[in-house]
Amino acid sequence: MPEQSFFERVYAVVRKVPRGRVATYGQIARLCDLPGGARTVGWALRALQRGSRVPWHRVINARGSISFPRQSLQAARQRALLESEGVAFDQRGFVSLSEFQWQPRCRRRP
DNA sequence: CGTATGACGAGCC
């Protein structure tokens, strides 16, 4: 088995984020054993092809907001997808992480 | 192989 790239590890983890929940870029990086790799997670998601099974829209930034420019079509699409899953945005466009952040049950211990 | 690139994050103003 060839070693999977960091991107592939990111995709594997993001696929575990359940409907109606969100994760942050930094959270995904930590779950991939690369603390500080938040930007690289964004790079990985950006590289996704249309039609992938990776729920990229469930990944938002550490402040609970969408990391696309406010008025962009991408931001609107991501928000619509999240809202369709029941994720609520406040008046400023923020998601309450304490309410919606995904919390994996078990972690592997080396 | 050096430099550039980002869907980031923490801190500061």
Next chain:
DNA sequence: AGGCTCGCCATAC
């Protein structure tokens, strides 16, 4: 609140 700097790091070129 909103915007800036700086550190971060796997890929892209």
